[in-house]
Amino acid sequence: MSIKTTSLGIGAALLFSAMTAAAYADDVAANLKGEGEVVVTSGGGTWEAAQKKAFYEPFTRDTGIKVVLVPEDHAKLLASIKLGQPEADVTEIPGGTINSWIGKDAVEPIDYSLFAKETLAGMPEQMKHKYGVGALIAAAVVAYNTNTYPDGAKHPDNWVDFYDVKKFPGKRSLPKCEKMLDAGLLEGALLGDGVSPDKLYPLDMDRAFKKLKEIEPNVGRWWIAGADAPQSLISGEVDMAAAYNGRIVNARKEGAPLQLSWNQALLSFDYWVIAKDSPNKENAAKLLAYISRPGPQAAFAEAMSYGPVNNDAFKLIPQDVAKSLPGAPEIAKNQIFQNFEWWSTATADGRTNYDVAMERCVALLTQ
Structure with missing residues (x-):
């Protein structure tokens, strides 16, 4: 479809x-x-x-x-x-x-x-x-295919579930480095590793990239265009995806078998x-x-x-x-605002945390 x-x-x-x-x-x-x-x-x-x-x-x-x-x-x-x-x-x-x-x-x-x-x-x-x-x-959310996880059945509800390949086997879709920030790539990885939302910042980059390296074999698509995440779910290429809420909502309007969770949604x-x-x-x-x-x-x-x-x-x-x-x-209690002040803070060499993370991300995903 x-x-x-x-x-x-x-x-x-x-x-x-x-x-x-x-x-x-x-x-x-x-x-x-x-x-x-x-x-x-x-x-x-x-x-x-x-x-x-x-x-x-x-x-x-x-x-x-x-x-x-x-x-x-x-x-x-x-x-x-x-x-x-x-x-x-x-x-x-x-x-x-x-x-x-x-x-x-x-x-x-x-x-x-x-x-x-x-x-x-x-x-x-x-x-x-x-x-x-x-x-x-916008919100970066955990989304999934309801053919794989039907209504009423156990489904991935948060980032811990998303990163738990034993409890929820199958392929994932995650954003490429260029979409790292607005799609919450590092925040999602840390939440998936058990970090409490109130302890999220400053981000532990070492821990985040270690978690991403662990999940890499289970990633069916690294996406760059927002439309790629729902499309990879619709095609059956992946079973769950980190996606923009609006993309999933509009795919559902098309009749696509998709659903999202507002739990731990990352606002930006x-x-x-x-x-x-x-x-x-x-x-x-x-x-x-x-x-x-x-x-x-x-x-x-x-x-x-x-x-x-x-x-x-x-x-x-x-x-x-x-x-x-x-x-x-009405849904603010389930959402987490990303800390852009931290992302834009300069490090000792003058680069921002975003610049440092981008360099590390590119190095990780091109190995």
Whole structure:
């Protein structure tokens, strides 16, 4: 089975997201209108389809600026930025990596003068970084195939279960190093090794990478695109996966035999950033100002089940949907916020903890 955005489940969700955006559309400020284009990286699949409906198509309609999508590849993008020829104007990065991007002189400051006062008022302070605009609140969860673990039967419920190959044999899917942070690779490994959530930070990298090395023979796929995790479950390539909650929810809307657990869900948020020396820097800032408004945020949250970064969006989202979004108070007791301050802390040699972990991760997974 493959996920088709034209099928009833996700198609209805995307139609509803488009209707939500349209229903709460307001007069776009003159300072957001323009011409030309803005190049944005994309993760593909239902993610891209939802962003088109909630963000890009309305933006082009209302401003006259065309959105061009290219595949997301941060390593390639950083290399192009270093050469002074960024292949994209805008990309989405894990919140904990922003200091690393700043340290590489890879991002431009955000022009918040283009944002409406009402938009800025609805956004929490951490979503208004000097060099990044909040994109979403997400959760990395333990997900599984219900053909392997039917409803009512014993199934993996947390990271301890995920890493217990004796109790739950079968193949796993885990994120590659590039998605290490926003998919909670090290945090999940430590929780799987028995570390208590309140003792998680500072992360014990030695212990985490040892656990990952132990599980490696049982990993059927190391994924980089968010769509890969549910697809590997649907195809039967793996029985369980570390996955983004929204990807699993939308695959279920397609009729896929998948389920997730909110127990020990790892919450994170992403930033939109503008590439250094972006040739379309002004259009990039206009795009971010536009999609940070409540209407687009509500539309995307309804379509993909990720938490909005503008609190006013919750006023536009049906209560039965809002209460099950990452960050919602109703399920907060089962969730763990990742500590981005630790990830961005510099070590003795000037590198961040993220930089150190990335180097070790790449070395481990290429052996």
